[in-house]
Amino acid sequence: MTYDVHKIRSHFPSLNTGLAFFDGPGGSQVPLAVGTAIAQAITKPISNRNTITESEKNAEEYVLGFREAVADLIDVDARGVVYGRSWTQLSYDFSRTLAKNWGPGDEIVVSRLDHDSNIRPWIQAAQAVGATVRWAEMDLETTEVTVESVEAVLTPNTKLVAITGAGNTLGTRPDLKAIGVAVHKVGAMFFVDGVHLTPHAVVSVKDIGADFFGFSFYKLMGPHCAALAASPALLEKLSNDKLLPSTNAVPERFEFGTLPYELMAGCIAAVDFIADIAPGNGVTRREKIVNSMNALEKYEEELLEYLESSVASLPGVTLYGHAKHRTPTIYFSFAGHNSVDIYKAMGLKSVTLPASNFYALEVSRALGLGDAGALRAGLAPYTTKEDVDRLIAGLKEILG
Numbered sequence: 592m593t594y595d596v597h598k599i600r601s602h603f604p605s606l607n608t609g610l611a612f613f614d615g616p617g618g619s620q621v622p623l624a625v626g627t628a629i630a631q632a633i634t635k636p637i638s639n640r641n642t643i644t645e646s647e648k649n650a651e652e653y654v655l656g657f658r659e660a661v662a663d664l665i666d667v668d669a670r671g672v673v674y675g676r677s678w679t680q681l682s683y684d685f686s687r688t689l690a691k692n693w694g695p696g697d698e699i700v701v702s703r704l705d706h707d708s709n710i711r712p713w714i715q716a717a718q719a720v721g722a723t724v725r726w727a728e729m730d731l732e733t734t735e736v737t738v739e740s741v742e743a744v745l746t747p748n749t750k751l752v753a754i755t756g757a758g759n760t761l762g763t764r765p766d767l768k769a770i771g772v773a774v775h776k777v778g779a780m781f782f783v784d785g786v787h788l789t790p791h792a793v794v795s796v797k798d799i800g801a802d803f804f805g806f807s808f809y810k811l812m813g814p815h816c817a818a819l820a821a822s823p824a825l826l827e828k829l830s831n832d833k834l835l836p837s838t839n840a841v842p843e844r845f846e847f848g849t850l851p852y853e854l855m856a857g858c859i860a861a862v863d864f865i866a867d868i869a870p871g872n873g874v875t876r877r878e879k880i881v882n883s884m885n886a887l888e889k890y891e892e893e894l895l896e897y898l899e900s901s902v903a904s905l906p907g908v909t910l911y912g913h914a915k916h917r918t919p920t921i922y923f924s925f926a927g928h929n930s931v932d933i934y935k936a937m938g939l940k941s942v943t944l945p946a947s948n949f950y951a952l953e954v955s956r957a958l959g960l961g962d963a964g965a966l967r968a969g970l971a972p973y974t975t976k977e978d979v980d981r982l983i984a985g986l987k988e989i990l991g
């Protein structure tokens with residue numbers, strides 16, 4: 592089934608403004624169906640989750656529907672899906688919970704490629720209990736974090752390895768499956784930040800073999816919230832701090848306070864939207880998602896080639912991402928030009944091309960970009976070749 596970008600674009604009211612969006616890795620635009628689902632959920636009869644009245648049943652349906660939608664999107668058991676306000680919040684919560692079982696002599700591994708939300712919570716949790724932090728380094732030439740670079744810091748004392756599914760500035764996609772095998776060989780747990788990977792690839796957590804995997808819905812056309820998945824059996828084994836009257840059931844005991852049913856409705860609509868992008872001959876929602884994401888991946892791959900070769904031809908450019916397997920995200924700067932000035936000048940041309948470290952602070956520092964970072968252009972399901980042409984024309988004018 593062919594990928595019809597113009598049909599997809601017709602679902603996004605924000606695209607009518609004429610802005611060209613290259614800030615997808617920071618948060619995508621949202622189709623009308625997601626906004627409608629949120630509005631309908633919050634205005635129909637709704638009470639606290641239960642099964643007695645119609646309003647209670649509505650809330651119950653959104654919660655269970657949310658877990659099913661996540662299960663279909665990333666191929667996990669719906670009973671192990673935990674809702675979170677953001678991925679950062681989930682990382683913090685789970686780092687503190689897991690650290691309860693660590694102490695001096697134990698080791699955890701973080702990677703130089705990651706967004707800070709999959710680094711700092713682990714470092715701080717390890718420090719609080721006297722555990723040691725080790726770094727899986729990124730090769731500065733290839734911008735890869737290889738299985739060998741992870742193996743180099745694994746020991747029989749390793750308790751957990753936290754690594755990203757894809758770097759949110761460089762786009763690097765580590766070989767998660769191979770890394771997972773190495774991590775499990777030493778008996779450690781494998782915690783994967785799927786925030787930048789999930790919007791661009793077919794994800795099967797079962798295939799990857801991650802113990803924990805999570806992502807944020809606002810990066811894939813949904814509302815501002817996140818999800819973490821683990822096997823229900825693993826969640827049962829973890830003991831976390833919680834209120835006394837709240838349930839001890841899994842996954843609920845990891846979700847604090849009353850759940851935002853309307854956002855969950857928005858998440859369900861976002862997953863349904865993804866399933867309908869290019870469903871092919873898929874019958875189940877999972878099959879449709881796989882077909883759609885395959886079609887999207889192919890579309891984004893071709894457009895990335897065009898974007899990258901066009902940017903590479905501009906004077907004084909440095910492109911920083913060189914990994915073999917990458918998401919459609921490029922990170923770059925121009926000699927003699929301040930990236931933030933370019934960001935502002937492009938904004939005046941209605942092209943969103945932000946410049947920052949984007950919280951991948953370790954990457955920015957390792958590449959010699961300090962804390963300022965560089966420009967980032969990311970593709971999204973609604974990006975067109977015409978958008979790329981506007982980006983290139985704008986940059987040419989600014990560079991002179």
Ligand SMILES: Cc1ncc(COP(=O)(O)O)c(C=O)c1O
Pocket residue numbers: 616617676677678679680706708709755757758759784785786787806807816817949950
């Ligand atoms: C790879 C990656 N991880 C984590 C995050 C943080 O996600 P959240 O805003 O949901 O905390 C981001 C956001 O930019 C990201 O790109």
